[in-house]
Every structure is written in structure tokens, then in C-alpha cells.
Amino acid sequence: MQCDHMMYDVEKDIPCAVQSSNLNEELGMVHYIFSDKTGTLTQNIMEFKMFSAGNISYGTKNSKHKESYEPGITNVCFEDMTFDAHYSNPDHANYQSICDLIDCLGLCHTVIAEKKKTKEEQDYIAYNASSPDELALVNGARYLGFAFRERDEEGDMIIDVSRPGQKKEVKKYKLLNLIEFDSARKRMTVVVKTPEGKIIVICKGADSIIEKRLKPGQKNLSVTQEFLEGYATIGLRTLLIAKKELDPVWYE
Numbered sequence: 001m002q003c004d005h006m007m008y009d010v011e012k013d014i015p016c017a018v019q020s021s022n023l024n025e026e027l028g029m030v031h032y033i034f035s036d037k038t039g040t041l042t043q044n045i046m047e048f049k050m051f052s053a054g055n056i057s058y059g060t061k062n063s064k065h066k067e068s069y070e071p072g073i074t075n076v077c078f079e080d081m082t083f084d085a086h087y088s089n090p091d092h093a094n095y096q097s098i099c100d101l102i103d104c105l106g107l108c109h110t111v112i113a114e115k116k117k118t119k120e121e122q123d124y125i126a127y128n129a130s131s132p133d134e135l136a137l138v139n140g141a142r143y144l145g146f147a148f149r150e151r152d153e154e155g156d157m158i159i160d161v162s163r164p165g166q167k168k169e170v171k172k173y174k175l176l177n178l179i180e181f182d183s184a185r186k187r188m189t190v191v192v193k194t195p196e197g198k199i200i201v202i203c204k205g206a207d208s209i210i211e212k213r214l215k216p217g218q219k220n221l222s223v224t225q226e227f228l229e230g231y232a233t234i235g236l237r238t239l240l241i242a243k244k245e246l247d248p249v250w251y252e
Contacts, residue, residue, distance in 0.1 A: 109134050207228055
């Protein structure tokens with residue numbers, strides 16, 4: 001087993017290591033393996049592939065990872081020419097919905113940013129996340145032009161915003177409140193103060209949980225539900241993300 005080239009990890013440069021022959025003999029008697037966690041078989045690696053904003057779905061299941069991504073961006077397999085056209089045109093009817101979603105992805109998380117260097121001594125930022133799906137979502141926002149850079153001494157979030165065709169900006173969002181994800185709530189919530197002084201609550205989580213808390217009469221809810229069903233049918237993990245602007249006096 002130690003000499004089997006098929007059991008050699010090229011990425012880590014590690015061959016198979018046999019610590020005891022007893023377990024190997026027992027393994028030889030196994031006929032069936034049952035797993036209750038998909039992560040056991042998939043290495044629990046999530047990839048950002050598709051999303052819907054407004055009443056339009058973007059991305060394809062077969063999108064491939066591009067080597068041209070900047071250092072630090074991982075877990076992203078997204079490409080869509082229609083999205084590029086809509087996102088680069090501020091006058092498009094769906095432009096604001098796209099921006100809102102990307103902003104929410106880049107703000108509603110507990111990711112920690114870490115400064116690193118490539119082999120060529122190029123500086124870049126890598127993310128450490130508590131869950132692989134959160135890592136994929138924040139990297140997705142980063143790839144789409146809303147890059148979380150760091151948290152300052154007060155815990156506020158520094159964001160590099162680079163929309164297509166617009167000048168790059170550095171924005172600071174003040175984190176007012178945070179309720180981390182747990183299995184009981186099945187959602188995560190943050191309250192932030194935007195650079196313009198608006199107070200926004202952002203919530204992401206399971207569709208069954210978020211739908212119950214939406215304001216009645218959402219014009220895009222039915223088409224979004226169709227997108228969710230379509231994503232699930234092709235094996236994608238899904239969630240909903242929603243936001244609401246809070247009255248400052250009511251918030252206080």
C-alpha cells in the first residue's frame with residue numbers, strides 16, 4: 001500500500017502511510033461502505049456556481065475554475081456572459097438587484113482575512129471561514145467586485161469595491177450586531193451601518209426559514225422559488241439571502 005502510486009497525494013507530496021497491519025486485514029473483509037455525510041466523500045469543498053438576483057438566474061452548473069483568478073480567490077466556478085452584460089450596465093433593470101445581492105454576500109459572514117505572500121512574494125489576502133459554504137460565498141462576492149479586506153480595531157469591515165467600469169473604492173461598514181448561524185435558527189444575521197449612514201439588517205439561511213420572514217407581496221419570490229428548485233435538482237446546495245433597511249430611531 002505504501003508503494004502504490006495510486007495512493008499518493010501529489011498536492012501534499014505524501015505517500016500512503018501504514019501504521020498497523022491489523023486494520024488493513026479488517027478492511028479487506030469490507031463489502032459495503034455507508035456514509036451519512038456527503039462531506040466525507042466530497043472533502044466538503046463548496047464552490048460558488050450559480051445565483052439569482054431579481055428575477056434572473058446567472059451562472060451554469062458546468063462552469064470551470066479559471067487559473068486567471070487573483071491569488072487567494074478559491075471555491076469560485078462562475079462565468080456568465082449575460083451577467084457580465086447586466087453588471088457592467090448601471091442602467092439595466094436588474095443592476096441594483098445584482099449589486100444588493102453581492103453586497104449582502106460580502107457583509108453577512110464571520111470570515112477572517114489573513115495577509116499572505118505567493119511564491120513570487122506577491123501580497124494577497126486569504127480567507128479563513130468556519131464553514132466551507134461561507135468561504136465560497138465570500139470568495140464569490142470578492143470575485144464579483146466586493147472584496148472583504150479586513151476588520152479594523154473596532155471590528156468594522158473594510159471592503160474593496162470594484163464594479164465594472166467604475167473607479168475602485170474602499171468602503172467601511174460598521175458592524176452593529178451579529179447573530180452567528182446555529183442549527184436552531186438555521187440562519188445568520190448581521191446589522192451594519194453603511195458609509196452613507198443607512199442601517200441595514202442582512203439575513204441568510206435555509207429557504208424554508210427565510211421565506212417565512214419575508215414581507216408579504218414579494219414580486220420575485222415565485223420565480224426565485226423556481227430557481228431554487230432548479231438548483232436543487234442539479235445537486236446544488238441552496239440558501240436565500242434577504243435584507244431590510246431599518247429606521248435609525250426604531251433601531252436605537
